[in-house]
Amino acid sequence: MSAYEPVDGIDISWCPGCGNFPIRKSIISMLVSLGSDAQPRVVFITGIGQAAKMPHFLHVNFFNGLHGRALAVAAAVKMANPSLVVIAEGGDGDMYGEGGNHYIHTIRRNIDITHIVHNNMIYGLTKGQASPTSQSGMITRVQPHGVISRPFNPLAVALSLGATFVARTFSGDMPLTESVLKEAVNHRGYALVDVLHPCVSFNKINTSSWFKEHTYSLTGHDTSDRNGAWRLAMEEERLALGIYYREEGVPVFSDHLACYQSDRTPLFERRPDEEKLKALIRSFV
Amino acid sequence: MNRPYDFSRNEDISIIISGAAGQGIKTAESLITAIIKRHGLYCFSCREYMSRVRGGLNSTQVRVSADPVAAWRDGIDILIPLTPDLSRLDHRISDTTLIIGDPSLFTEGRTGIAFSFDEAAGGDGRLYNTAASGLILALLHIDFSLLSESLNERFANKSEKIRERNLTAARAGYEQGGALLRDGTVTIALEPSPAPRSRMIVSGTEAVGLGALAGGCSFISSYPMSPGTGVFEFLSRQADAFPLVSEQAEDEIAALNMALGAWYAGARGMVSTSGGGFALMGEALSLAGVTETPAVIHIAQRPGPATGMATRTEQGDLNLALHAGHGDVARVIFAPGNPDQAFRLTARAFSLADEYQIPVIILTDQYLVDARHTIPPWEDPLAGYASHIVETGDGYQRYRYTESGISPRGIPGFGRGLVRVDSHEHDENGRISEDWRTREKMVQKRMKRLEQLAASAIMPSSHGNPEAATVVVSWGSTLGTALEALGKSGAEQIHYLHFSQVYPLNPALRPLLQRADRLVVAENNHTGQFADLLAVTFGRRADERLLQVNGFPFSVEYLTSRFTRYRRPV
Numbered sequence: 001m002s003a004y005e006p007v008d009g010i011d012i013s014w015c016p017g018c019g020n021f022p023i024r025k026s027i028i029s030m031l032v033s034l035g036s037d038a039q040p041r042v043v044f045i046t047g048i049g050q051a052a053k054m055p056h057f058l059h060v061n062f063f064n065g066l067h068g069r070a071l072a073v074a075a076a077v078k079m080a081n082p083s084l085v086v087i088a089e090g091g092d093g094d095m096y097g098e099g100g101n102h103y104i105h106t107i108r109r110n111i112d113i114t115h116i117v118h119n120n121m122i123y124g125l126t127k128g129q130a131s132p133t134s135q136s137g138m139i140t141r142v143q144p145h146g147v148i149s150r151p152f153n154p155l156a157v158a159l160s161l162g163a164t165f166v167a168r169t170f171s172g173d174m175p176l177t178e179s180v181l182k183e184a185v186n187h188r189g190y191a192l193v194d195v196l197h198p199c200v201s202f203n204k205i206n207t208s209s210w211f212k213e214h215t216y217s218l219t220g221h222d223t224s225d226r227n228g229a230w231r232l233a234m235e236e237e238r239l240a241l242g243i244y245y246r247e248e249g250v251p252v253f254s255d256h257l258a259c260y261q262s263d264r265t266p267l268f269e270r271r272p273d274e275e276k277l278k279a280l281i282r283s284f285v
Numbered sequence: 286m287n288r289p290y291d292f293s294r295n296e297d298i299s300i301i302i303s304g305a306a307g308q309g310i311k312t313a314e315s316l317i318t319a320i321i322k323r324h325g326l327y328c329f330s331c332r333e334y335m336s337r338v339r340g341g342l343n344s345t346q347v348r349v350s351a352d353p354v355a356a357w358r359d360g361i362d363i364l365i366p367l368t369p370d371l372s373r374l375d376h377r378i379s380d381t382t383l384i385i386g387d388p389s390l391f392t393e394g395r396t397g398i399a400f401s402f403d404e405a406a407g408g409d410g411r412l413y414n415t416a417a418s419g420l421i422l423a424l425l426h427i428d429f430s431l432l433s434e435s436l437n438e439r440f441a442n443k444s445e446k447i448r449e450r451n452l453t454a455a456r457a458g459y460e461q462g463g464a465l466l467r468d469g470t471v472t473i474a475l476e477p478s479p480a481p482r483s484r485m486i487v488s489g490t491e492a493v494g495l496g497a498l499a500g501g502c503s504f505i506s507s508y509p510m511s512p513g514t515g516v517f518e519f520l521s522r523q524a525d526a527f528p529l530v531s532e533q534a535e536d537e538i539a540a541l542n543m544a545l546g547a548w549y550a551g552a553r554g555m556v557s558t559s560g561g562g563f564a565l566m567g568e569a570l571s572l573a574g575v576t577e578t579p580a581v582i583h584i585a586q587r588p589g590p591a592t593g594m595a596t597r598t599e600q601g602d603l604n605l606a607l608h609a610g611h612g613d614v615a616r617v618i619f620a621p622g623n624p625d626q627a628f629r630l631t632a633r634a635f636s637l638a639d640e641y642q643i644p645v646i647i648l649t650d651q652y653l654v655d656a657r658h659t660i661p662p663w664e665d666p667l668a669g670y671a672s673h674i675v676e677t678g679d680g681y682q683r684y685r686y687t688e689s690g691i692s693p694r695g696i697p698g699f700g701r702g703l704v705r706v707d708s709h710e711h712d713e714n715g716r717i718s719e720d721w722r723t724r725e726k727m728v729q730k731r732m733k734r735l736e737q738l739a740a741s742a743i744m745p746s747s748h749g750n751p752e753a754a755t756v757v758v759s760w761g762s763t764l765g766t767a768l769e770a771l772g773k774s775g776a777e778q779i780h781y782l783h784f785s786q787v788y789p790l791n792p793a794l795r796p797l798l799q800r801a802d803r804l805v806v807a808e809n810n811h812t813g814q815f816a817d818l819l820a821v822t823f824g825r826r827a828d829e830r831l832l833q834v835n836g837f838p839f840s841v842e843y844l845t846s847r848f849t850r851y852r853r854p855v
Contacts, residue, residue, distance in 0.1 A: 008714075039703075040697065040698055040700070040701055040702075040703070041698050043697045043698075045546070048708070053717070055705075056707075056716055056717055059703065060703065061697035061698075061703050061704045061705065062705050062706065062707075062715075063546065063549050063576075063706045064705075064706065064707045064708055064709065064715075064717075065542065065545070065576070065706075065708050066542065066569065066572050066708055069538065069539070069569070072534070072538070072539035072543050072546065073542050073543065073549070074546065075532075075543060075546070076504065076506065076532075076542075076543035076544065076546030076550070076552075076554070077546045077547070077549060077697075079530045079532065079543075079547065079552075080503070080504060080530065080546070080550035080551060080552035080554075081550045081551060081552075081697075083698060084550065084697060084698050101535050101536060101539070102535060102539055104535070105534075105535040105539070109532075257530055258524050258525045259503075259527075259528045259529060259530060266551060266698070267503040267504065267530070267547075267550075267551060267552035267553075268550070268551025268552060268674060268696055268699065269551075270503060270528035271670075272498060272499065272527065272528075272667060272670065273526075273527060274666070274667050276526055276527065277495075277499060277527075277666050278666065280495065280498070280523070280526070281662050281663055281666060284485035284486060284487045284662065285483060285484065285485050285662055
């Protein structure tokens with residue numbers, strides 16, 4: 001058992017057969033690749049939903065906050081201590097619905113975090129209402145005549161906002177998910193990994209076999225080609241799996257902050273500069 | 286010959302400069318107050334302004350005195366209108382007001398001295414404020430060299446031409462002012478002294494910002510909203526010199542969630558907002574409560590509900606600050622009475638938030654943040670600084686039960702332990718728990734600290750006669766005005782209590798309130814929110830509530846007239 005798995009007994013609250021189980025295994029594999037020395041520096045920031053419970057089933061630091069707000073917390077954690085490995089994780093409702101505004105602006109900031117979104121195109125925790133990624137026409141208990149809105153396209157949004165790592169995987173393809181997650185966590189900059197997975201309890205349309213029929217693995221795709229990535233993101237019939245786009249060497253948010261220009265010490269180790277403060281106060285005399 | 290205007294018996298001179306947004310009234314205010322202080326007189330200044338970028342009618346009050354002065358007066362001794370529109374000042378002009386400006390204004394019993402700003406400014410509308418500054422400083426017997434030095438400093442980076450044009454306008458105003466003194470039209474006799482020269486002129490905004498730095502603030506995230514934006518801007522300007530991250534959040538919800546993330550990672554985070562913005566932070570405040578994450582929240586109040594009046598003042602958000610957030614959330618609310626208290630309480634807010642792992646709210650208002658006071662500098666700004674973060678070891682439990690209810694707070698990346706923080710009800714390890722025994726213990730753990738916080742709560746400052754039958758209570762920005770009114774109305778008949786901490790309240794207050802034959806609570810809101818809090822907490826209902834909701838602070842005149850009535854027996 002790895003350092004990233006809890007030693008005390010855990011009661012995993014997901015339904016049997018849930019796509020979250022293989023995602024958890026893939027995440028543990030990603031964490032193991034960081035080495036056990038990194039463990040005290042790994043921080044999961046999550047919101048609310050079945051996916052957001054993930055860190056409870058791992059052996060990691062975590063801040064399990066409010067529905068939709070994980071990215072705001074994650075951004076600040078990384079700003080306050082750039083040496084932490086920050087992973088924001090949640091479901092499609094959490095990240096693309098309630099947290100939609102934070103999704104947009106976190107990408108714009110290019111915060112150096114890994115953003116894992118479990119995308120099962122349905123609300124699970126609240127038992128089966130439409131999510132932002134639900135397909136138009138899907139019938140639910142709240143949308144008895146079918147979902148009216150068009151589905152949210154997270155990859156296209158991320159690309160349009162200049163995200164430097166954009167990928168999509170499928171929970172059923174664990175080797176791919178593991179390899180993409182490892183690339184994402186090592187990417188310096190904001191990295192989106194949208195993980196398609198079935199909801200065995202509530203989504204009777206986008207089932208495991210539906211995903212197998214409607215996805216394909218990327219081969220020979222040039223990940224530095226933004227326009228190519230854009231075309232992939234706009235495909236609707238079959239969804240591409242793999243890394244759509246990556247761009248290394250782009251300055252991340254903390255590179256721009258004055259407090260880290262000559263000193264990478266995290267903020268908690270800093271003390272107010274008494275002489276500077278006294279001088280500032282004297283400037284009002 | 287103009288009629289003589291003799292202000293030689295005035296304890297202070299209340300000067301109002303009025304004009305449209307964009308005419309540089311605020312610039313004139315900061316220019317002349319600094320010079321008046323350097324000359325050796327005390328200043329209090331505050332502006333009242335419309336929520337627009339250009340046009341409208343704004344004004345700033347500069348009260349000048351040989352003694353410290355710290356309050357808003359309705360009355361105007363000298364009015365300097367840069368535009369011939371006095372509609373918003375009608376009620377404050379009296380037959381003793383000297384108007385210096387366009388003679389068309391001298392109607393309906395109003396008198397004044399004709400002065401053309403256009404002529405003094407050489408026809409340049411951008412220089413009216415400089416000409417007015419010269420005029421005012423001459424009337425106060427202040428040497429022109431102080432003004433020319435300031436202008437040269439201020440325009441050091443501008444072209445020679447701009448500097449010259451400003452100096453010319455200043456001199457033109459100054460010469461006409463000097464002539465009014467020489468020919469006896471105006472008499473002013475305020476005696477300067479050395480004491481003010483070693484003082485600061487500082488606004489509430491600056492004091493909150495400086496207090497934040499003294500409290501070790503290393504992170505501010507906010508969404509701009511008047512009148513809370515000033516503190517955000519002030520701290521953002523310090524981010525090059527101090528270890529401080531400043532980020533403009535996409536909304537107030539993100540702002541407070543970011544501040545909580547910053548504290549979780551070991552920084553000291555703050556948000557600055559107004560009531561409407563804080564309303565959006567309610568859920569995050571609740572999150573701070575359940576996760577026992579510290580936070581410092583500055584709310585500069587303005588009149589509500591909803592958008593209300595963006596640039597006016599009110600104390601209407603006390604109930605919001607008291608009750609925001611679902612569930613039971615321990616918190617502390619400070620309400621500084623002036624910039625000095627704003628500095629000290631903001632610094633204290635960070636230590637207290639850190640020590641007790643709670644949100645601490647600093648409740649100011651437009652009047653407090655915009656008013657500038659002449660006060661002594663803070664000599665030992667870091668005296669109260671303390672950090673309570675612990676290094677974690679193996680088996681660290683973020684929510685370990687303790688006698689006080691407060692568990693040692695670790696942060697990720699400092700020590701070998703894991704820091705697990707959860708918005709669900711949780712056990713000592715931070716893991717989700719639905720065990721009813723754990724639930725009860727955790728609620729008690731989180732709320733227990735409120736008893737300690739109440740027992741150590743700052744007592745109100747006490748003024749006047751502690752034996753008096755009438756007890757007058759006020760809180761927050763009303764301090765200076767109430768104190769001046771107390772002095773003017775006879776301090777023997779009133780025991781005045783000013784609250785700079787409004788929650789929790791110290792249990793030791795009970796006898797002070799119970800003793801009163803007449804309890805009066807003065808506050809800038811409609812229902813008497815603090816009076817209600819006193820009634821709920823101590824069972825003592827106010828006999829009288831002095832309330833005001835017109836967007837202005839209480840004036841010295843208003844409180845003096847009310848306080849004078851309390852000379853009569855109850």
